[in-house]
Amino acid sequence: MRRVAVIGTGITEFGELWDSSFRKLGIGAGLAAVEDAKISAEQIDAMYVGNMSAGRFIRQEHVGALIADYSGLVKDHVPATRVEAAGASGGLALRQGFLAVASGLHDIVVVGGAEKMTDVSDTESSMIQSSAADQEWETELGATFAGLHALIATRHMHEHGTTREQLADVAVKNHKHGSLNPKAQFRREINRDVVLRSPIVASPLRMFDCAPSSDGAAAVVLCPLENAEKYAEVPVEIVGSGQASDSLALHNRKDICTMSATRVASDRAFAMAGLSQDDVDVAEVHDNFTISEVLAVEDLGFFAKGEGGKATEDGRTSLEGDVAINTSGGLKARGDPIGATGVAQAVEIVTQLRGTAEKRQVKDADVGLAQNVGGTGATAVVHLFRRA
C-alpha cells in the first residue's frame, strides 16, 4: 500500500446554522479544503462523505452524489460514496478515502463529513440520535442515547470511584479549549458549578455533560505522500488506521466501562504506525458525553482503566498536560454535527501538527490521534497522524 498524506483541510462554523442548508455546509467545507490544498476541482478523483442520518434530519438520502453535484464535480463524473456508522461516520469516510489512495486506485481524494441537525425538533433529534443504538433491544424500549451513557457513567463511578466532579472537569477543560478555537460552537469558559447546577438529562449526566446538536461540515484532501510536497508546506501523513466493531446493544458487553472497539481499533492503528501511546502529543477523542472522554483516554491506553477521571482532574489531559486531549474543544465545545465530527477531528489534528493552531497550539506537536465512535461503542475508528 502507498503512504498517504493530508494536504488540505476545511471546516465550517459549527452551531445552530439556520441560514445554511446541508448542501451549503458540505460545499463550504469541501471548497475550503480544496483551496487549502491548492488543487483544482479537475484533479479530484473521488469523494467520500460521512453522514449519519440526512434521510431523517433533512429527508435526503444519496448525499454523496448531492455534494458532488453541488460542488461542481459531476462534470467529470467524480465517484462519490457516503459511508455511515452513526457517530463514527466521518472517521469511516476518512478510512475509506485513505484506502482509496493507499491502494493506488485514486491519487486525489476529498473526504467530507456533514450533518444538519437543527431543522428538526429536539425530540425528533433525540430519536434520530438513538437510532445509533439497538432499535429492537434499546431504543424501542425507551432507552435514549443519553440514558445509555448514563448507565456507563453510573457503573464507572461505582467500579472505579470516578467522581461527579471529575466528569464536570472534562466539560470545563473542553470549554476552555473551545474558547481558544474561533470555529468552536461554544467559545465561553465554564466552571464546575455551571456543570453541576445544569439540568439533569439522564442522571448522573447533566446538560453540560452532553455535546450539543450541531450543524456543520468538515473536509480534508488526501494524496500519496510522495506527491504531498507539491501541494502542502507541511504535509501530514496518516500513519495508522484501525477500525473495530462491538455489540450494538450495551447489555451484550462484558464490561460497559470499557469500549473494546476503541481498544482494538487503537491497537490496530498503533501496530500499523509502529508507534506507541508515548509518542502521541495531541488527541481528539469522541466526548459526546463527558463519561465518553474518560473511557476514551483509558481505552486508548493513555491512562490505566479507572484513572481517566483522576487524570482529567489533575490537568494531565489539558493543553499543557501529558497528552493534550480535545484541543479543538471536542464534541462538547467545538460541536458535534454527527457525520462531520470524525473529519473535524482530523482537521484539528492536522492543524496542530502543522503548528497553526494559534492560541491552542500544543508545543512541538509531532504525532496526533483521532478516535471516533459510533453508537455506545459498537463502532470505533482510530487514526494516527505524523508531521511528514
Add this chain to the structure above:
Amino acid sequence: MRRVAVIGTGITEFGELWDSSFRKLGIGAGLAAVEDAKISAEQIDAMYVGNMSAGRFIRQEHVGALIADYSGLVKDHVPATRVEAAGASGGLALRQGFLAVASGLHDIVVVGGAEKMTDVSDTESSMIQSSAADQEWETELGATFAGLHALIATRHMHEHGTTREQLADVAVKNHKHGSLNPKAQFRREINRDVVLRSPIVASPLRMFDCAPSSDGAAAVVLCPLENAEKYAEVPVEIVGSGQASDSLALHNRKDICTMSATRVASDRAFAMAGLSQDDVDVAEVHDNFTISEVLAVEDLGFFAKGEGGKATEDGRTSLEGDVAINTSGGLKARGDPIGATGVAQAVEIVTQLRGTAEKRQVKDADVGLAQNVGGTGATAVVHLFRRA
C-alpha cells in the same frame, strides 16, 4: 493492486417477508455466502453493507455494526462499514469490498446488502424512495420517483420512437426470466396485455413497469484471486469496477434519455478489465422501471442510443439473445430490496459464470456485467466479472 475473486454467494428469498426482520435477512444472506465459500467466521477480516434507508424504513442507522453483531462477528471486532448511494448502495458496497482486498489491507471480506421495505405504508415507502432524488428541487415540489422516470420514458418515446409496447416487453421478458428463478419475488409469466392494462402509476408508466417494494438480502465473499482455488471450485474474478456521479436532479442533465453516469462507469470498468461489450455474455442491469432497462442497454453500449426498445422487442436481450439481460428476473421480477439489489446482481452473475443457473443458464457464459444505479442516475456502478 491485487486481483480479487468472488468465492461465495448467498441470497434470501425476496418479497413481502413480514416474518423476517432486517437483521434476520442480513444474517441469512451472510451465513449462506460464508457457507458457500466454506470459510469460518474467524477468517473474516471486514464487512461492507449496502443499505439505502434503514434509518427511515426500520428506524435503525448503524446497520453495519448491527449485522456484524448479530452474525457473531464482534467477538473478533471485525470492522463493518455501511455504504449508501440510494439504489446503488449494494454495488458501492461491492466496490469498497473489492478495494479493501485489492489494496492488500484485507484478505477475506464479506459484502452484504439488505433492505426491509414493507414494514412501512406504501405512501411512506414511496416518500423514502423519492429521497434518492433531489429533495429541494424535486421531491419537495411533489415529484415522485416514478414520476421522474415517467418524464424519462415520455422523452425517450418522443426522441427515439420507443413504443409503449416495447416498454411492456421489458417486463414480459423479466417476468419470464423470473419464472425460472426459484428465489425471485414474482415467478409468474405475464404478457403485454397484463402490463398495458395494469393501473397507471405515472403516465406512461403502469404498475407492471415498476419494480416492487421488497424485503431481502444478498451477500458475496471476496478474497485475493491467488487464494481463490482453496475455497471455490469455480472462482469468479472481478475484472473491472467503475463508478460515476451525475447531477442529482433530472433537470440539470443535458439529455435525460442518457444516463451519463452509466456510460462513464461502464467505460471505466471496461478499461480496467481490458474487455469490450462484445465479450459480455450476461448482464444484470438496474430495471427499477422498464424504461431504465432500455436506457441501460443503450448506455452500457450493447445497443445504439434509441435502439434499446427495439432490441428488447426483437428478443435480443432474452436468455437466447445477443446478450442475456436480467436473467434473474431483474429488479422487476426478482424484486428490489434497494440496498440488496447491487449485491443480488453480483450473486446472479457469479451463478451464471459458475454454470449453476439451471433453467435460466446462459450457455457458455464467461464474462458478466452488473450495472447498479442510484436515484435517477446520479450514481452508477458497473462491475465486470470473468470465470477464473
